[in-house]
Amino acid sequence: MPSTALDPLLAVDGVTVRFGGLVALSDVRLSISPGTVVGLIGPNGAGKTTLFNVLSGIVSPNEGTVSWKGSPLRGHRPHHLANLRIARTLQGLNLFANMPVLDNVIVGADRLSKVGMASMLTGLGRFQRDERRLRQRAMKALEEFGVAEFAHALPGMLPLGAQKRVALARALVADPELLLLDEPASGLSAEEVRELGEHIRSFRERMGVLLVEHHMDLVMEVCDHIVVLNFGEVIASGTPDEIRADPAVTEAYLGASAEGDNGE
CATH class of the missing domain: 3.40.50.300 (P-loop containing nucleotide triphosphate hydrolases)
Incomplete structure (x- = not known):
């Protein structure tokens, strides 16, 4: 039922x-x-x-x-x-240290992707439209939590409070x-x-x-x-x-x- x-x-x-x-x-x-x-x-x-x-x-x-x-x-x-x-955030944040903040949030949108995440992030194949859509969604999530200015920075460059807001953006980006x-x-x-x-x-x-x-x-x-x-x-x-x-x-x-x- x-x-x-x-x-x-x-x-x-x-x-x-x-x-x-x-x-x-x-x-x-x-x-x-x-x-x-x-x-x-x-x-x-x-x-x-x-x-x-x-x-x-x-x-x-x-x-x-x-x-x-x-x-x-x-x-x-x-x-x-x-x-x-179901989305979750962890005490340890689990952000990818060598991946820019924006791409960290895009990972959270994998459920909404119409293509493979690995292909999208490496730019392989004809997936530009899907990539653009998810990047726009990820930027909107970063804006919601006031950290859009850090979109192209690595997570380790951010203070802890900003890193936690990035983690929240990643959790919520897939609705x-x-x-x-x-x-x-x-x-x-x-x-x-x-x-x-x-x-x-x-x-x-x-x-x-x-x-x-x-x-x-x-x-x-x-x-x-x-x-x-x-x-x-x-x-x-x-x-x-x-x-x-x-x-x-x-x-x-x-x-x-x-x-x-x-x-x-």
């Missing part, structure tokens, strides 16, 4: 992951609907990265299912995400329906975090978002719903106000870090 606008885009149902004798995730459940921002928080070692890796297809759960638009995902891998219209953000505020200044929050709020108009983040002010400001992990288990799930008022969350996470801290 096809999904409707009210159905979750992504649903995690009873996911358990074991690494030998270690239970990294235990019966985790959450869902992300179109037009919503869901935050995933918890102290270091809570299982956030493991869950992100399950969703990305890096780790396979021992139990439970991950469903995309109502259909279980089985055996998916990171390179399948683009065709599913995903779901965006997975892995600690996008890490290392950013207060002003850059404020701008990031504005971008995330604007994403609601076109996609669902899962935000894995330590910066609590950002999470509380932009999220519609928050899921809290501790030792691999969901200990709370609710609105920002409900999470603030939950004593289990205060004990496990919020009380362990300074208010507004964006550190680990």
